[in-house]
Amino acid sequence: MHNILSIAKGVLKELARRKDLYLIFALLLIILLYSASLSFGGESNFQRYFKEIGISFTYIFSVIIAITFASRQVPQEVETRSIYHILARPVSRLEFIIGKFLGVFFVSAASFSLFYAVYVISLVLRKDFSTPPVLFVQGYILHLFLLSFFTSLTIFFSLFLSAASNAVISLILYFGTNWFGATFPAYVYLPHPELFDIRDKIIHSWDAVPGWAISFLALYAAIYTLFFLLSSYAVFRSRDL
């Protein structure tokens, strides 16, 4: 565990020093502020519109962070050969993969938490209390599950694809299944990120998700995360560097 956390800490530190994260955060802030300044279609319509825009960008931006950062972790280390310094130490390749996963997951989860807090605070400032707080909590938890399994999936793809093509394919998978649902090619066989998306419930203040469904989704995400991490290790363990 010590090695895994050291590697994860390295990822956190590196990503925190890059400008990408701050640019995305600034962009989200601009979008939220701009949306908040608009007013049309009556107050209730506008509130719904603001809720939708805000949460959509919060979800999308955190997924973009998870995918773009996860897609370049392993290929970048191998390409620059900085991986040699790590694997020349008593560190197994499984620890390396899990450390990278945890690092990216922490970064994307922390960014999402920040985005989500800004979003919820902006709703409070607009005096919009129409959505039950439990839905916000559920939306937050479910999206963390999604970030976990999408990070592991992107790390798995990164063992075969370049960072750019991996990011594109992972994003297509996310948006494709989310937007096109069952009409998306091979839908049945793909992981389903849309199951974790309760945007409509939050926007329209519908009923909360039952506890059993949350438990099922936690298990679903855990199984997928584990599957992709172990598959990554199976591919990476005997790869010549």
Place this chain on the structure above:
Amino acid sequence: MSAVLKIEDLTVAYRQGLNKEKVAIDGISFEIDKGKIMGLLGPNGAGKTTLIKTIMGLITAKSGRSILFGNPFTTAAKRQVGYMPEIANFYWFFTPKEILSMLGSLSGLSRKDITERSGIVLDKVGLSGEENQLVKSFSKGMAERLNLAQAILHDPQLMILDEPFSGLDPLGRIHMRNILSSLKKEGKTILLSSHELSEAELVSDDICVMKNGKLLKCGPLAKILEGRADRSLENYFLQMIGG
């Protein structure tokens, strides 16, 4: 004298196409005794780096094995080994202090030991006072010195250095030579690869000459040069590789 590292019949082959294989390392065996510096010599493409990477577990061997202090060279055994890769690439957004802290932690050093050893090794490689600069501002020579610092950080008994003189200016080479001599005086064992014959000759006790993945000759440098009228490693090397 006891062998620190023993390589037994190591073979590495790469797949080429569907049914073809290219043998990169062909049944190599040798051993290094404690406190010795062994120079692995050979022209470009001889297989020196492949051999070193295989010993370090970065490349999977088709057959053969590496034995460290009488035990199989496992992941856990890497605690006793310091490795300096040929190309010094680090996380460019880190400072030397942060890099050594992370790598020291991965080597199993305590926080106190990391602080203490970082100071010692940075001083040894001449990077004292630079520990808080971002590595991206480093020259190639400074990066190479940091590369050596991380290899000796955890005070390993065996050091495996891939082309340690490569890319260094004359002053840097002298400095590197002095560091290697001082490590030898501390009783450390060193395996280094080089195509810089003059440098290897100055620091090595034993040499191994490689060509096309095969070991042509291995033995004490003094003994190898003993019977030669010119006593020139360069001429011996040229004769061995058929240059």
